[in-house]
Amino acid sequence: MKNDAIIECVPNFSEGQDVAKVRQIVAAMQADEVRLLDWSLDAAHNRSVVTIAGPAAAVVESAVRGAGKAAELIDLTGQSGVHPRIGAADVVPFIPVSGASLADCAVLARQAGLQIWRRFGVPVYFYGAAAARPDRVQLEDVRRGQFEGLRESVRKDSARRPDIGGPELHDTAGASAVGARSFLIAYNVHLQQPDISAARAIARDIRASNGGLHGVKAIGVLANGRAQVSMNITDFRVTPMRQVHATVSHLAQRYGVLTEDAELIGLIPQEAYEPDSEWVRQITDFDPESKVLERRLNSPIAWPNTEVAGLDSTWPPR
Structure with a gap:
């Protein structure tokens, strides 16, 4: 090293x-x-x-x-x-x-x-x-x-x-x-319908362990009353994000539901970022300056101050 x-x-x-x-x-x-x-x-x-x-x-x-x-x-x-x-x-x-x-x-x-x-x-x-x-x-x-x-x-x-x-x-x-581990992308897609069975079926079909996409782990959950396909993409070079997004959308149609918005948990590497792609547009308030690792390295955020009890003036972090 x-x-x-x-x-x-x-x-x-x-x-x-x-x-x-x-x-x-x-x-x-x-x-x-x-x-x-x-x-x-x-x-x-x-x-x-x-x-x-x-x-x-x-x-x-x-x-x-x-x-x-x-x-x-x-x-x-x-x-x-x-x-x-x-x-x-x-x-x-x-x-x-x-x-x-x-x-x-x-x-x-x-x-x-x-x-x-x-x-x-x-x-x-x-x-x-x-x-x-x-x-x-x-x-x-x-x-x-x-x-x-x-x-x-x-x-x-x-x-x-x-x-x-x-x-x-x-x-x-x-x-x-x-x-x-290598870079992992935590990517969640919400369905328009609160159909947990559909979310679980999509997750089952897309995850690698069931013969789905290489390097994709997925579970279907109900989060805040919304059906969600929660995924970890462990090899974005072999299975790019656009393929994950397209496959989820296709499977959703198969199970009679539609995808809505999506979210990234944490950061993504620059190599995985695909400007103007449909999967990026689907993510609410996506900002590459704060969500792309290499860019964030050059402009880290401030450590939170816990000295004043009950105050949370820096939430959400920027």
């Missing part, structure tokens, strides 16, 4: 309804040389996503601090939402941007996971390129059963126990899945 390498990290936290808590988590992540690129909340999914980037060691420290603050503030025993989760700091992926490889990021993930356990007592599962076992490469396999199911499984089945820490989960913060 080069001395001037840039690493991205996109922690997902299991809180999307309490802005004050999320602001505290994000503020705790502030570290020298780390740039805050994006943070957002989704109330229906009850989830927040933070994007940071910078030098390797600083990004690891920032992510670990965020996991610790999340463990302090989030109690999974009273938390629910439509998005699967096993921990307060549910997923902590490291992504190479420049001057680093996926293998380098796997090493960083292992370092971060060890610190999360040692400093905060939250056990860790490694996934993606950082996986310690072949059956934990896929995040969905790690999260099988979610917090409640995994909490019971680790007591009965040694094969489900964490890679670091445990063997039982943290009582309120669960466990964290820490990994390394």
Whole structure:
């Protein structure tokens, strides 16, 4: 890894309804040389996503601090939402941007996971390129059963126990899945009709595991009363966004529904951005200056100020 390498990290936290808590988590992540690129909340999914980037060691420290603050503030025993989760700091992926490889990021993930356990007592599962076992490469396999199911499984089945820490989960913060991966695009499409069956059918047909599009993971959910096809595109070079959009639209017609608007969670790389394409036009208030990673790197947003209780003057972040 080069001395001037840039690493991205996109922690997902299991809180999307309490802005004050999320602001505290994000503020705790502030570290020298780390740039805050994006943070957002989704109330229906009850989830927040933070994007940071910078030098390797600083990004690891920032992510670990965020996991610790999340463990302090989030109690999974009273938390629910439509998005699967096993921990307060549910997923902590490291992504190479420049001057680093996926293998380098796997090493960083292992370092971060060890610190999360040692400093905060939250056990860790490694996934993606950082996986310690072949059956934990896929995040969905790690999260099988979610917090409640995994909490019971680790007591009965040694094969489900964490890679670091445990063997039982943290009582309120669960466990964290820490990994390394390439760029992932989180893309949600809403249907005009509140037809959850259609959303699930579209998700089933489009996801790679069912013979759909390469590198596409998808679930159908009901979010804020709207049917949504929630997708992760893990290989946009093989399956570009325009193909994902066209396939969702085609499948929607097959199931007698229509697509409406769409949203991106977090950022996309410049290479994936297709100006004037239909999928971009469908995204509400899309601004390439704030949603394209390389552009945001040059103009990061300010870290949130939590000194004045109850104020949220910088929401949404810009």
